[in-house]
Amino acid sequence: MTGVVIAPSILSADFARLGEETRAMADAGADWIHLDVMDGHFVPNITFGPGVIAALRPVTSLTLDVHLMISPVDPYIAAFAESGADVITVHAENGPHLHRSLQAIRALGKKAGVSLNPATHESALQYVLDDIDLILVMSVNPGFGGQSFIPSQLDKIRAIREMIGRRAIRLEVDGGVTPLTAPQIVEAGGDVLVAGSAAFRGGQLCYADNIAELRRAAASAGAIAV
Numbered sequence: 001m002t003g004v005v006i007a008p009s010i011l012s013a014d015f016a017r018l019g020e021e022t023r024a025m026a027d028a029g030a031d032w033i034h035l036d037v038m039d040g041h042f043v044p045n046i047t048f049g050p051g052v053i054a055a056l057r058p059v060t061s062l063t064l065d066v067h068l069m070i071s072p073v074d075p076y077i078a079a080f081a082e083s084g085a086d087v088i089t090v091h092a093e094n095g096p097h098l099h100r101s102l103q104a105i106r107a108l109g110k111k112a113g114v115s116l117n118p119a120t121h122e123s124a125l126q127y128v129l130d131d132i133d134l135i136l137v138m139s140v141n142p143g144f145g146g147q148s149f150i151p152s153q154l155d156k157i158r159a160i161r162e163m164i165g166r167r168a169i170r171l172e173v174d175g176g177v178t179p180l181t182a183p184q185i186v187e188a189g190g191d192v193l194v195a196g197s198a199a200f201r202g203g204q205l206c207y208a209d210n211i212a213e214l215r216r217a218a219a220s221a222g223a224i225a226v
């Protein structure tokens with residue numbers, strides 16, 4: 001559980017070359033690959049399904065961190081588990097049976113995550129804390145890359161870090177993560193940084209520098225006031 005994980009979001013990759021982009025990010029020093037699954041219903045955008053994740057599985061041994069922004073989610077959990085996902089995250093806002101979804105993910109041998117939209121209070125996590133491996137704070141409204149970090153989410157990250165206590169739960173933050181916001185996020189308690197635009201900007205020749213810059217920024221947390 002030590003160290004900050006850098007997880008590039010392939011939402012910002014060149015979709016015509018997803019395999020090559022995933023490999024390039026792995027070679028550039030990424031820790032995990034974050035995959036945003038969107039259905040055009042739970043969020044106003046559509047991306048890809050388990051077939052694409054299954055196609056990327058042989059490309060890298062890095063953790064495939066799958067964020068399901070789909071509703072309903074339960075009928076698709078098994079397909080995403082079979083696709084080779086390592087972590088499967090569902091939304092607390094996604095229906096009345098969050099606990100059941102988390103049980104289903106763990107029963108399939110995968111790590112289970114819960115995500116909260118920016119307007120959702122952290123108390124939604126209270127009764128599932130012993131059923132999860134990861135909490136994902138959306139620091140933008142989900143659907144698109146390139147949005148600005150919503151500062152109010154720093155208080156939520158702090159509150160969730162308190163709630164986690166000594167449990168082995170990763171606290172992931174996604175949306176507007178850049179070398180400027182990363183120190184504040186880590187200072188507040190985030191330990192997995194999902195970055196789309198900041199990781200992929202400039203093309204493949206820049207990926208190693210982009211990852212290194214995010215890592216340096218995360219490591220500088222503590223040297224700043226928030």
Ligand SMILES: O=C(CO)[C@@H](O)[C@H](O)COP(=O)(O)O
Nearest residue numbers: 011142143145146176196197
């Ligand atoms: O899930 C999402 C957006 O819904 C994110 O993973 C974005 O891909 C992050 O993009 P940037 O804000 O880092 O550009």
